[in-house]
Amino acid sequence: MINRRQFLGFGAAAGLALVAGCTGGAGDDETDSSAEITGPITVLTNRTDLANSALPAYAKTFEAKYPGTKVTFEAVTNYEGDVTTQLSSGDYGDVLLIPNTVPVEQLPSFFEPLGDLADLKTKYRFTDEKAYDGKVYGLSLGGVASGVVVNKRIWQQAGITAPPKTPEEFLAGLKAVAARTDAVPYYTNYKDGWPLSIWNSQRAILGDPTINETFPTDPTPWQAGKIQYITDGLLYDLVAAKLSEKDPLTTNWEGSKPMIATGKVATMLLGSWAVPQMKDAAKAANANPDDIAFWPFPYQVGGKFHSRIEGDYKGAVSLSSKNKATARAWLDWFVTESGFATDQQAVPTLASSSLPETLKAFQDTGVDLVEIPAATANAGKEDEIIKESEVDLTGNIYRQKLVDIARGAAKGDKDSYFAELNRRWGKVQAGIMK
């Protein structure tokens, strides 16, 4: 192991202090709870749409409660990429959202521990998603459920009023939509890519709370009956049956919102966060917002749907912050008292708060909302396999290829591609889980 700082120090010796960024991680003292809550803090946010409107309004309430504080927001458009780079520079605000690229074992190098997992998990949801070694490093700003956003009116025209219970029923439903309406039955949003990654958020459908722990132990997740076969297989089948948009290369996320709102598209797999956006799009397009409904993923275990609820970005206190007391106060206040989650129709982080309306309607379809615990014994292993094998479960690259094969634009078929994925995954998995 070579210390990276030594090498960069060598660079600096050549008179180049400019290039030599130093790794973050200055100061490792615990939050001083006796420190006074006052002074300015900077909060990094990915919500460029709210940074000049809703967020300063929350800040005003906070500043009224703690006189002498001042909260400034810094909106970052390309949040993941930019903030990851900022992290290694050591200067990344006082409160920020933990970029998903930071592996759990590196959380202590950049963020302040917020408390013990055992204590916090009784009070908050989603605490284990950014925890390491029994300490929690981030609190979710609100959670989402996964499922299918549908235009109810179109599905009704096709004769279907209740959520399909199996992948076969779902495919039959899409076929009915194709036959009886003018709508595109399913919209993949292939070109923008990230909507394809939502196929990875369906793990809860098996109703198995240990799946995150056992997933990295499986060398062949694309075998019949297993989770990747069920989800990716459904994506393959619906594209192969020509039930998705004709030219996936020219899709457009912003454009897809009015399309589903007005009934040009019938179905998209998304998170519950999308529902308010689609309803807004319906209002803007003079369509009926009540046409938009949220259904569970078409798979049942023991006669029940299961939907995963998981935390969105987690807020954290920067380890290099000069004003940790105020930063911590802001984070706690924002998560528990600001009402942000309710305003966003998200699952509130505070376990005692009740669900927003969108999700109550979702629950009425008879679905169990389940939080599946993050892996502990195998923490970080899945990420490592993803990185090494470049099979991006959490991304869109291999799923785009899957869609290409299914629509006949690339060589292979379902069996050959799943065999290839199993081989690539298994080869790396054997090395990492040895």
Added chain:
Amino acid sequence: MTTLRRRFGPWLYLAPALVLLITFTYVPVGNMVWYSFHKWDGLSTTMDPVGWDNYVRVFTDERYWRVFLISLYYFAASFVQIALALYFAVVLSFNVRFRNLFKGILFFPYLLNGVAVGFVFLYLFQPGGTLDTVLGAVGLGEHTRYWLGDPDIANISLAGTSVWRFTGLSFVLFLGAIQSIPGEIYEAAELDGASRWHQFRYIIAPGIRRIISLSFILAISGSLSVFEIPFIMTGGANDTRTFVIQAYETAFQFRQFGLASAMAVVLLAVVLIVTWIQRRLVPDEEVTLS
């Protein structure tokens, strides 16, 4: 004193340029080479040395070197680009009506931001988009297809976009070179009864040989390092992933900075070698027209 000044004087004037050059070119490249022999996720404070492993992977794993083949589309397109640019540069270097207007029109695409170009062409290539409409209007409606969705044509569409964007640059280079040829030579040629073709063949072409050769070097390194047009328009999907997109994904999606650095070093080496070979094949002779 004077010897001291003579010794250090030039360096004093060179210093700002040298500091900038070393800081922003050679040290980052040095860092990159260093990273390429390590396994590093871009965040961790430690890096594991892995020797030549990253390079072995780039050359043995088909997924990494195959993407180089996509460059062939862009390389082929660069001939079209140079031919078009040369044609227009020659035509517009003589007196034609609306000469300056046409110069502006041809150079304009190069001034557009690459992201804007990507979006413009995304709409152009949509099913039922501008291109399909135009084809339909001139009676070629049956030739419309999914310009980006069809894997047989997607790379050609993208390379076409690249030609549209960069023809302006080659055009300006050629035009500048042609205009540096003294006007008397044309006059003399005309008195001798040389046609336009002869003027091109015996005056212009040899006169701008250096620039043409430079354009080919730019075309080769450019086609090996295509990034923004396919990245914005298809994100590398549908077999349009170029070497640089693959390197970008390896670095920023899969956090394998060592491997991605090795890919970048390989790309650098390939470009240097190709340039060197070309300089040997087409030596840089002094141009004489008299």
